[in-house]
Amino acid sequence: MNIGLDMMGGDFAPLEAVKGLALFFAKTNTDIHFTLIGEEIAIKDLLHQHQVPLTNIELVHAGQAIGMHEHPTRALKEKPTSSIALGFKLLATGKIDAFISAGNTGAMLVGALFSIKAIEGVTRPTIGAYIPREDGSLGLLVDAGANADCKPENLSQFATLGSLFVEHILGINNPKVGLINIGEEEGKGNLLAQAAYPLLKENEHINFIGNIEGRDILLSKADVMVCEGFTGNVVLKLAESVYDIIQRRGIEDEHFDRFNFEMYGGVPVLGVAKPVIIGHGISKDLAFKNMISIAQRMLETDLMQKMKEVFVQKL
């Protein structure tokens, strides 16, 4: 297993990525190989400073970096030796088995879609986001912003992909799938939700429980919460802002501490043929450590193969 890590992505690069690696090694007895992509000299110094064991670590120098606000497609084209472009090249050619970055989200998404391609049968890969629930568990909101306009079939595929991720990575058996909607009964909602409902009901690969409403998103009613990426992104950013308000109000509460979305590490791109994980720009060491753990688990459980098998059945 060889996990590629973009060392130049995020607001605190490459320091926090190195600290995340150190944290991972401190907590895990592992024989994973790592390929670290970025400014070789700076990274070497930091690895040394933070006493990261160099066995099983390979450095790949990246002479360029893509900024957080650069245009994704243009940046990937114009910066072929950037850490993100190199990472996708290594992933596409099988030199690494998974790729993690806290860099430019758009560039990561474009790279995943165009370098790695979708799993056969998946029309629109998606990005999920974790939602903390009061019972201490995590749910998955999917799509969290990758697909602003969707067809009903897309939502049904998001449900399948999300269910597999939640079952194998978050460890919830037979996860409940809810369609985010503006009413509980079948037939409610906008045209998209009305048309998606019967497709979800017929989808044999998921445990569909029906519609859920905005008030159910932060509860445990459904483990996989499906919507198009417009609503999903607004909902996710609103939930993130609740944590900021809680902080500003000086409220200390164990449950709301879990609204610190940074601690979950990155969100997976679901539906592409290899594991790609996109971190928040503000990712710190814990986030990097968690992203590595998620990639490890995605590889160990052979999640991509499980996804391929489901979609092959459907073709």
Added chain:
Amino acid sequence: MNIGLDMMGGDFAPLEAVKGLALFFAKTNTDIHFTLIGEEIAIKDLLHQHQVPLTNIELVHAGQAIGMHEHPTRALKEKPTSSIALGFKLLATGKIDAFISAGNTGAMLVGALFSIKAIEGVTRPTIGAYIPREDGSLGLLVDAGANADCKPENLSQFATLGSLFVEHILGINNPKVGLINIGEEEGKGNLLAQAAYPLLKENEHINFIGNIEGRDILLSKADVMVCEGFTGNVVLKLAESVYDIIQRRGIEDEHFDRFNFEMYGGVPVLGVAKPVIIGHGISKDLAFKNMISIAQRMLETDLMQKMKEVFVQKL
């Protein structure tokens, strides 16, 4: 000024409506006439018990009531002597100047659209919802769920209607209008948001400040926050659920207390020719008192006439 109040709407009818009236009279020295619609004998008893002054109060007996979960159109048709059906009849014929109910939301909306009709030039009336902000003020989210599928022109009209309400009823001068979107720059978003942006920019009747994201909804970035009713309803119910979680966690905080959406009373139907206010089913006395105050202010500021003038200019 004659305000019609459905005494049978809501989970605590007619008691809380009577208590709301008592609260209104206790705090306001008023010569408003009230028309109370519902079970005459029960209401008379309660008015007496709660020492509501009977001057300027007229009772209209309603022999039927529409339940919270009845089908709106069918219920209005089959129950012509229900409090909601009678209320709209009184409003349409000019016997009352405004109509307030905490009853079946769908029936209130259908009644408003079909008995009162839209202001000339308004293609889709809308429902707004108040959003508490950290600075203590209220913003308006519009549409909060009445129109699940929208055209770009609808969003521009929601912005105009919402701005007039926020300016004259919430008292914010030249209110800032933001388009709820999944990115800050023009050109971001789903097809609807992309097409609505230039219309909002060209709309001379509003102060458009551009896109706002999910994280800005609970802040004061925009005073009027525009989106279609699907996203709006999910956002509103999510925000309402935050209050419930705060309560369950035993957190006491002045700002989050304002997330108790019940205290704001009802939300106005905007774009119909007469003031119609729809309350939450769980409305208590304070909510009823606040709904009466909003109706009073809508009549005193002649808000409907101001709306008509703007849309006449546009025809």
